[in-house]
Amino acid sequence: MSPERYSLAAPPELVARRRRGQVFQYLCLSATLVGVVTLVVLLADVLIDGVTWLSATFFTEFPSRIPARAGIKSALYGTVWLMGLCALISFPLGVAAAVWLEEYARKGWLQTVIQTNIANLAGVPSIVYGILGLAVFVRWMVPFTGGRSVISGALTISLLVLPVLIIASQEAIRAVPGSIREASYGLGATKWQTVRHHVLPNAMPGILTGTILAMSRAIGETAPLIMIGALTFIAFVPDGPRDQFTVLSIQIYNWASRPQADFQHLAAAAIIVLLVLLLSMNALAIWLRNRHHREW
Amino acid sequence: MPTIRVSANGEAALETRDVRVRYGDNEAIKGITMEIPRKRVVALIGPSGCGKSTLLRCFNRMNDLVPSAAVTGEVLFHGENLYADHVDPVEVRRRIGMVFQKPNPFPKSIYDNVAFGPRLYGRPPDLDDIVERSLRQAALWDEVKDRMNDSALGLSGGQQQRLCIARALAVTPEILLMDEPASALDPIATAKIEELIQQLVEHYTIVIVTHNMQQAARVSHYTAYLYIGELIEYDDTNTIFTAPHEKHTEDYVTGRFG
Amino acid sequence: MSPADSGRASRHFDQELQELRDLLLRMASRAEEQVRNALAAVKQRDAQAAQRSIDRDGEIDALELEIEERAINLLARRQPMAGDLRTLVMTLKISTDIERVGDHAVNIAQCAKRLAEALPVPEVGDLDEMADVSTEMLRDAIAAFIDRNAELARDVCQRDDRVDRYNDSVFRGMLSEMTRYPGAIVAALQMMLVARNLERIADLATNLAEDVIYIVEARTVKHHAGEVVSDMETEGEFDQ
Numbered sequence: 001m002s003p004e005r006y007s008l009a010a011p012p013e014l015v016a017r018r019r020r021g022q023v024f025q026y027l028c029l030s031a032t033l034v035g036v037v038t039l040v041v042l043l044a045d046v047l048i049d050g051v052t053w054l055s056a057t058f059f060t061e062f063p064s065r066i067p068a069r070a071g072i073k074s075a076l077y078g079t080v081w082l083m084g085l086c087a088l089i090s091f092p093l094g095v096a097a098a099v100w101l102e103e104y105a106r107k108g109w110l111q112t113v114i115q116t117n118i119a120n121l122a123g124v125p126s127i128v129y130g131i132l133g134l135a136v137f138v139r140w141m142v143p144f145t146g147g148r149s150v151i152s153g154a155l156t157i158s159l160l161v162l163p164v165l166i167i168a169s170q171e172a173i174r175a176v177p178g179s180i181r182e183a184s185y186g187l188g189a190t191k192w193q194t195v196r197h198h199v200l201p202n203a204m205p206g207i208l209t210g211t212i213l214a215m216s217r218a219i220g221e222t223a224p225l226i227m228i229g230a231l232t233f234i235a236f237v238p239d240g241p242r243d244q245f246t247v248l249s250i251q252i253y254n255w256a257s258r259p260q261a262d263f264q265h266l267a268a269a270a271i272i273v274l275l276v277l278l279l280s281m282n283a284l285a286i287w288l289r290n291r292h293h294r295e296w
Numbered sequence: 297m298p299t300i301r302v303s304a305n306g307e308a309a310l311e312t313r314d315v316r317v318r319y320g321d322n323e324a325i326k327g328i329t330m331e332i333p334r335k336r337v338v339a340l341i342g343p344s345g346c347g348k349s350t351l352l353r354c355f356n357r358m359n360d361l362v363p364s365a366a367v368t369g370e371v372l373f374h375g376e377n378l379y380a381d382h383v384d385p386v387e388v389r390r391r392i393g394m395v396f397q398k399p400n401p402f403p404k405s406i407y408d409n410v411a412f413g414p415r416l417y418g419r420p421p422d423l424d425d426i427v428e429r430s431l432r433q434a435a436l437w438d439e440v441k442d443r444m445n446d447s448a449l450g451l452s453g454g455q456q457q458r459l460c461i462a463r464a465l466a467v468t469p470e471i472l473l474m475d476e477p478a479s480a481l482d483p484i485a486t487a488k489i490e491e492l493i494q495q496l497v498e499h500y501t502i503v504i505v506t507h508n509m510q511q512a513a514r515v516s517h518y519t520a521y522l523y524i525g526e527l528i529e530y531d532d533t534n535t536i537f538t539a540p541h542e543k544h545t546e547d548y549v550t551g552r553f554g
Numbered sequence: 555m556s557p558a559d560s561g562r563a564s565r566h567f568d569q570e571l572q573e574l575r576d577l578l579l580r581m582a583s584r585a586e587e588q589v590r591n592a593l594a595a596v597k598q599r600d601a602q603a604a605q606r607s608i609d610r611d612g613e614i615d616a617l618e619l620e621i622e623e624r625a626i627n628l629l630a631r632r633q634p635m636a637g638d639l640r641t642l643v644m645t646l647k648i649s650t651d652i653e654r655v656g657d658h659a660v661n662i663a664q665c666a667k668r669l670a671e672a673l674p675v676p677e678v679g680d681l682d683e684m685a686d687v688s689t690e691m692l693r694d695a696i697a698a699f700i701d702r703n704a705e706l707a708r709d710v711c712q713r714d715d716r717v718d719r720y721n722d723s724v725f726r727g728m729l730s731e732m733t734r735y736p737g738a739i740v741a742a743l744q745m746m747l748v749a750r751n752l753e754r755i756a757d758l759a760t761n762l763a764e765d766v767i768y769i770v771e772a773r774t775v776k777h778h779a780g781e782v783v784s785d786m787e788t789e790g791e792f793d794q
Binding site: 180181182186193 | 394402460467
Binding site: 509510513536537538539540545546549550551 | 567633634635636637638639640772787
C-alpha cells in the first residue's frame with residue numbers, strides 16, 4: 001500500500017507532462033515567429049529601399065523613362081477608381097446572393113449545386129477571370145464598357161472577389177442566432193422585415209470583415225488586369241469609368257522588371273503606397289464594424 | 297381517454313381538432329383535440345420530449361419555420377382554421393403572440409425592442425404611448441423608464457424576459473403563448489414572471505408550457521398532461537394535482553417518473 | 555414503457571413515506587393496546603394495571619409529535635402532489651385522532667382505578683358488546699388504512715350507529731341501577747363514563763375511516779348517525 005500523498009506539489013508524472021506541453025508550446029511559437037520574422041524582414045527591406053523615394057513628385061508625376069521624374073499618379077488614381085467601382089459592384093451583389101442562399105433558398109439539390117459552385121469559384125486562378133473578362137467585358141460588351149476600361153477591370157475583379165464575399169457573408173448571416181429570428185417572426189414580421197431589421201444589421205460586422213478579405217485580395221491582382229488590357233505606361237488619369245487605366249500592382253511589376261537600380265527603389269516606394277492603401281482600407285472596414293457594434 | 301375540458305366561460309379562445317405533427321418520419325403529436333378557454337391560464341406539462349412545445353408552436357404557426365414539419369388537423373381561432381389555405385401565418389402571429397424560453401431581446405435599445413412590433417405595421421402616431429403601456433403591463437416600466445435608449449442587453453435576465461413580454465404585448469395579441477418563460481431565470485425573477493401572468497390573464501388568454509409542476513400548480517387554471525405526443529388528461533389544475541383520474545397522470549405529478 | 559416500469563425517480567421519498575406510515579401504524583397499534591388494557595382493567599377492577607396504562611400514554615403523545623414533525627418536513631421538502639399529498643395531510647389528521655383515542659383509553663383506565671375501590675355493580679351486558687364493537691371498529695379502521703381498503707372503511711362508518719345505541723342502553727341501564735341501589739352510584743357513574751369514552755373512540759374510528767376513504771378515492775365522506783351526510787368528489791374551481 002503506497003503512502004498517502006499530502007503535498008500539493010507536482011508529482012513526477014505531472015512534471016513530465018508539463019515539459020511535453022512546453023515543448024509543444026515552443027514549437028508553435030517558432031512556427032509563428034517564422035511567419036512574423038519573414039514579414040518583418042520583407043517590410044523592413046521594402047521600407048529601407050523605398051522610403052526615401054516618397055517625395056511629393058512621386059505622387060504627382062506620371063511614369064517616365066527617367067526615374068527621377070517618375071511618379072505613380074496614374075497608377076494610384078487607377079487603383080482607387082478600380083477599388084471603388086469594385087466595391088460598389090461586388091458588395092451589393094455578394095450580400096444579396098448570400099441573403100438569398102441563406103434565407104430564401106429552399107434547402108434542396110439546387111441550393112447545394114449553387115453552393116458547391118461558389119466554393120469552387122473561390123479557388124479558380126485569377127488569370128481565368130482575366131480571360132473571361134477579356135471575352136465578355138472588353139470584347140462582347142464593348143458598347144457598354146468601352147473596351148479596355150476601368151469599368152471592365154472593376155467588373156472582372158468583382159467576379160473574382162464575389163465568391164469569397166458571398167461565402168464570408170453567408171457565414172456571418174448564419175451566425176446570427178436563430179432566437180433573434182424567432183423573436184422577430186413571433187411578433188408577426190415577414191421574412192423581408194426580419195432580414196432587413198435583424199439579420200443584416202447583426203451580420204454586418206461579419207460581412208464587412210468578408211469585404212476586407214475580398215478587397216485585400218483584389219488590390220494586389222495583376223494578371224487578370226493585364227489580360228483585360230490595363231496599360232503599363234499611361235500618362236493620364238481616368239476621367240470616367242470607360243477610360244483606360246493602370247493600377248499600382250502593374251506599375252510595381254513594370255518597374256521591378258527594369259534593370260536599373262533606381263526603378264527598384266521606385267518599385268519599393270510604390271509597394272509602400274500599396275501597403276498603406278491596403279491598411280487604410282482595413283482600418284476603414286474595422287471602423288465601420290466597430291461603429292455598428294457600439295450601437296448595440 | 298383524456299378528460300376534455302369544455303370552456304367554462306363561453307367561447308373558446310382556441311380549439312384544436314385532431315392536430316397531428318410529423319417531423320420527417322417521426323410523429324411528434326398524435327392527434328390532440330382540446331379547447332383553450334378564454335382569459336384563463338392553461339398549462340401544458342409532461343416529461344421531456346412529450347411534445348408540449350411542439351403543440352404550443354402549432355397555435356401560432358411557428359412550426360411553419362421548420363422545413364421538415366408537417367401539421368394536419370385543425371386549429372380554430374374564432375372559428376377560423378389557422379391552417380386553412382387563405383390564412384397568412386404572419387397575421388396569425390400578430391394575433392397570437394409568443395414568449396420564448398431563453399429571453400431573446402433584440403440587440404437594440406429598450407424602446408426599439410418594444411416599438412419593433414408596432415412599427416412593422418406602419419408609423420403609429422402614439423408609439424410612445426404604446427411602448428409605455430406595454431412596459432407597464434409587463435411590470436417593467438418603473439425599472440426602465442429613465443433608460444429607454446439603453447441597450448436591452450444590459451438588463452438582467454428577469455428584466456429581459458419581461459421586456460420580451462412587453463414586446464409581445466405591444467402588438468396587442470389576444471393570446472399569449474409562453475414556452476417555459478421562467479426556466480432560465482432565478483427564483484425571484486421566476487416569482488415576478490408568475491405574478492405577472494396572474495395579472496395579465498385578466499386581459500389575455502395564456503397558454504404556458506412548463507416542466508416545473510409546482511409552477512403549473514401555482515399559475516394555471518387548467519392543466520393538460522402530455523406524454524409522447526398524446527393528451528393523457530386535461531382538467532382543472534386542482535383536480536390534476538390533488539386527485540387525477542389517470543394513473544399515468546398520478547405517477548407523473550407525484551414524481552414517480554419523468 | 556409505462557411509467558411504473560421506468561423505475562422510481564423518487565425512491566428516497568417513497569422510503570420516507572413508508573417510514574412515516576410505519577410510525578403511524580406503531581402509534582395506532584399502541585393506542586389499540588391501551589384501549590384493550592384499560593378495558594381489561596375495568597373488567598378485573600385492577601387498579602395497578604390501570605395505572606400502568608395511564609403511565610404509558612406519554613409514548614403515544616411522543617409518537618404524535620414525531621409524526622407531525624416528519625410530515626411537515628416532507629410537505630416542505632418534497633411538495634407532494636395527488637395521492638401522496640392526500641396521504642400526508644390525512645396522516646396528520648389521523649395521528650391527532652389516534653392521540654385522542656389514547657386519551658380516551660387513559661380516561662377508561664382512570665374509571666378502572668375508581669371502580670377498584672367502589673362497590674361491585676351487576677354486569678351490564680351491552681357494555682361488553684359495546685367494547686367489542688368499538689375496539690373492532692378501531693382495528694378495522696387501522697386495517698383499512700394499511701390495506702387502502704375503502705370498502706372496509708365504509709363498513710366501519712356504518713357501525714357507529716350501533717355503538718351510539720349501546721351507549722344509550724348502558725346509560726339507561728346504569729340510571730336504573732343508581733335509582734334502585736343508591737350505594738352503587740359511584741360504580742354506575744364510572745360505567746357510564748366508560749361507555750361514553752367507548753362511544754368517542756368509535757367516533758374517532760369513524761373519522762379515521764373517512765380519512766382513509768379520502769386518501770384512496772379523493773372523496774370527502776361525512777357520516778352522522780350512521781347516515782352518509784355528504785359524499786363529494788374532489789372538485790375543480792371551475793366545474794359548473
